[in-house]
Amino acid sequence: MKIRVHVALKNGVLDPQGKAISNALGSLGFAGINNVRQGKFIEIDVAENNPDKAREAAEAMCRKLLANTVIEDYQIDLDL
Amino acid sequence: MKIRVHVALKNGVLDPQGKAISNALGSLGFAGINNVRQGKFIEIDVAENNPDKAREAAEAMCRKLLANTVIEDYQIDLDL
Numbered sequence: 333m334k335i336r337v338h339v340a341l342k343n344g345v346l347d348p349q350g351k352a353i354s355n356a357l358g359s360l361g362f363a364g365i366n367n368v369r370q371g372k373f374i375e376i377d378v379a380e381n382n383p384d385k386a387r388e389a390a391e392a393m394c395r396k397l398l399a400n401t402v403i404e405d406y407q408i409d410l411d412l
Numbered sequence: 413m414k415i416r417v418h419v420a421l422k423n424g425v426l427d428p429q430g431k432a433i434s435n436a437l438g439s440l441g442f443a444g445i446n447n448v449r450q451g452k453f454i455e456i457d458v459a460e461n462n463p464d465k466a467r468e469a470a471e472a473m474c475r476k477l478l479a480n481t482v483i484e485d486y487q488i489d490l491d492l
Contacts (some may be wrong), residue, residue: 340453353454353456353477356477357456357477360473360476360477362473363459364459364460365456365457366457366458367457368454368455368457370452370453370455371453371454372450372452373418373420373451373453374430374448374449374450375420376433376445376447376448377446377448378444378445379443379445380444389442393442397436397440
Protein backbone atom coordinates (compact mmCIF):
# COMPACT_ATOMS: atom_id res chain seq x y z
CA MET A 333 0.00 0.00 0.00
CA LYS A 334 1.18 3.50 -0.77
CA ILE A 335 0.98 6.24 1.82
CA ARG A 336 1.20 9.83 0.60
CA VAL A 337 2.12 12.43 3.17
CA HIS A 338 2.01 16.18 2.56
CA VAL A 339 3.94 18.36 4.94
CA ALA A 340 3.54 22.13 4.77
CA LEU A 341 4.30 25.07 6.99
CA LYS A 342 1.35 26.14 9.10
CA ASN A 343 -0.58 29.19 8.02
CA GLY A 344 1.02 32.23 9.55
CA VAL A 345 4.53 30.76 9.52
CA LEU A 346 6.77 32.66 7.11
CA ASP A 347 7.51 30.59 4.01
CA PRO A 348 10.68 31.97 2.42
CA GLN A 349 10.77 29.31 -0.31
CA GLY A 350 7.24 30.16 -1.35
CA LYS A 351 8.11 33.84 -1.33
CA ALA A 352 11.17 33.20 -3.49
CA ILE A 353 9.09 31.23 -6.00
CA SER A 354 6.50 33.99 -6.05
CA ASN A 355 9.16 36.61 -6.78
CA ALA A 356 10.80 34.44 -9.44
CA LEU A 357 7.45 33.87 -11.19
CA GLY A 358 6.88 37.62 -11.14
CA SER A 359 10.30 38.23 -12.70
CA LEU A 360 9.48 35.70 -15.42
CA GLY A 361 6.44 37.72 -16.38
CA PHE A 362 3.66 35.69 -14.76
CA ALA A 363 1.02 38.13 -13.55
CA GLY A 364 -1.77 37.68 -11.02
CA ILE A 365 0.18 35.56 -8.53
CA ASN A 366 -1.45 36.21 -5.15
CA ASN A 367 0.41 33.79 -2.93
CA VAL A 368 2.72 30.78 -3.12
CA ARG A 369 3.35 28.14 -0.44
CA GLN A 370 5.85 25.37 -0.79
CA GLY A 371 5.84 22.08 1.04
CA LYS A 372 7.07 18.56 0.57
CA PHE A 373 5.35 15.30 -0.12
CA ILE A 374 6.59 11.87 0.74
CA GLU A 375 5.37 8.67 -0.86
CA ILE A 376 5.95 5.64 1.31
CA ASP A 377 5.40 2.16 -0.06
CA VAL A 378 4.66 -0.11 2.90
CA ALA A 379 4.01 -3.83 3.17
CA GLU A 380 1.03 -3.22 5.51
CA ASN A 381 -2.31 -3.82 3.76
CA ASN A 382 -4.70 -2.84 6.52
CA PRO A 383 -5.71 0.82 5.92
CA ASP A 384 -6.28 1.57 9.61
CA LYS A 385 -2.90 0.20 10.63
CA ALA A 386 -1.19 1.92 7.72
CA ARG A 387 -2.73 5.26 8.70
CA GLU A 388 -1.74 4.74 12.32
CA ALA A 389 1.85 3.97 11.27
CA ALA A 390 1.87 7.02 9.01
CA GLU A 391 0.66 9.23 11.89
CA ALA A 392 3.52 7.95 14.03
CA MET A 393 6.03 8.51 11.21
CA CYS A 394 4.84 12.10 10.79
CA ARG A 395 5.03 12.88 14.49
CA LYS A 396 8.42 11.24 14.99
CA LEU A 397 10.27 12.10 11.81
CA LEU A 398 8.52 13.59 8.80
CA ALA A 399 6.98 16.77 10.20
CA ASN A 400 8.04 19.35 12.73
CA THR A 401 4.63 19.72 14.35
CA VAL A 402 5.57 23.00 16.00
CA ILE A 403 5.59 24.80 12.67
CA GLU A 404 4.30 22.24 10.15
CA ASP A 405 0.99 20.55 9.39
CA TYR A 406 0.78 17.15 7.76
CA GLN A 407 -1.90 15.37 5.77
CA ILE A 408 -2.00 11.65 5.15
CA ASP A 409 -3.65 9.98 2.15
CA LEU A 410 -3.74 6.28 1.45
CA ASP A 411 -3.55 4.84 -2.06
CA LEU A 412 -5.63 1.70 -1.62
CA MET B 413 -8.07 29.83 -8.03
CA LYS B 414 -5.52 27.58 -6.41
CA ILE B 415 -3.08 25.56 -8.47
CA ARG B 416 -1.37 22.63 -6.80
CA VAL B 417 1.81 21.37 -8.44
CA HIS B 418 3.62 18.19 -7.45
CA VAL B 419 7.22 17.83 -8.55
CA ALA B 420 9.01 14.52 -8.07
CA LEU B 421 12.12 12.86 -9.41
CA LYS B 422 11.42 10.57 -12.36
CA ASN B 423 11.35 6.87 -11.73
CA GLY B 424 14.84 5.52 -12.10
CA VAL B 425 16.50 8.72 -10.89
CA LEU B 426 18.25 8.13 -7.58
CA ASP B 427 16.39 9.82 -4.72
CA PRO B 428 18.85 10.32 -1.85
CA GLN B 429 16.30 12.18 0.33
CA GLY B 430 13.83 9.33 -0.02
CA LYS B 431 16.58 6.83 0.79
CA ALA B 432 17.57 8.83 3.88
CA ILE B 433 13.95 8.91 5.09
CA SER B 434 13.63 5.18 4.47
CA ASN B 435 16.77 4.48 6.53
CA ALA B 436 15.66 6.82 9.31
CA LEU B 437 12.22 5.16 9.51
CA GLY B 438 13.97 1.79 9.73
CA SER B 439 16.19 3.06 12.57
CA LEU B 440 13.08 4.29 14.40
CA GLY B 441 11.65 0.78 14.33
CA PHE B 442 9.13 1.05 11.50
CA ALA B 443 9.11 -2.28 9.68
CA GLY B 444 7.84 -3.18 6.22
CA ILE B 445 9.00 -0.02 4.45
CA ASN B 446 9.54 -1.01 0.81
CA ASN B 447 10.37 2.28 -0.80
CA VAL B 448 10.24 6.02 -0.09
CA ARG B 449 10.26 8.86 -2.62
CA GLN B 450 10.32 12.50 -1.67
CA GLY B 451 9.16 15.39 -3.77
CA LYS B 452 7.85 18.88 -3.32
CA PHE B 453 4.50 20.46 -3.80
CA ILE B 454 3.76 24.06 -4.54
CA GLU B 455 0.43 25.75 -3.99
CA ILE B 456 -0.04 28.83 -6.14
CA ASP B 457 -2.96 31.16 -5.56
CA VAL B 458 -3.62 32.96 -8.84
CA ALA B 459 -6.09 35.64 -9.83
CA GLU B 460 -6.99 33.75 -13.05
CA ASN B 461 -10.41 32.11 -12.85
CA ASN B 462 -10.50 30.31 -16.19
CA PRO B 463 -9.37 26.68 -15.55
CA ASP B 464 -7.91 26.22 -19.05
CA LYS B 465 -5.87 29.41 -18.83
CA ALA B 466 -4.77 28.61 -15.28
CA ARG B 467 -3.59 25.14 -16.33
CA GLU B 468 -1.76 26.60 -19.31
CA ALA B 469 -0.01 29.14 -17.05
CA ALA B 470 0.85 26.38 -14.57
CA GLU B 471 2.37 24.26 -17.35
CA ALA B 472 4.54 27.20 -18.38
CA MET B 473 5.56 27.83 -14.75
CA CYS B 474 6.60 24.19 -14.36
CA ARG B 475 8.62 24.13 -17.55
CA LYS B 476 10.31 27.48 -16.90
CA LEU B 477 10.90 27.41 -13.15
CA LEU B 478 9.31 24.81 -10.91
CA ALA B 479 10.56 21.54 -12.36
CA ASN B 480 13.79 20.39 -13.91
CA THR B 481 12.17 18.34 -16.66
CA VAL B 482 15.38 16.44 -17.37
CA ILE B 483 15.10 14.56 -14.09
CA GLU B 484 11.73 15.58 -12.65
CA ASP B 485 8.08 14.95 -13.47
CA TYR B 486 5.34 17.38 -12.54
CA GLN B 487 1.63 17.03 -12.02
CA ILE B 488 -0.84 19.91 -11.98
CA ASP B 489 -4.15 19.94 -10.10
CA LEU B 490 -6.61 22.80 -10.00
CA ASP B 491 -8.68 23.62 -6.93
CA LEU B 492 -11.79 25.05 -8.53
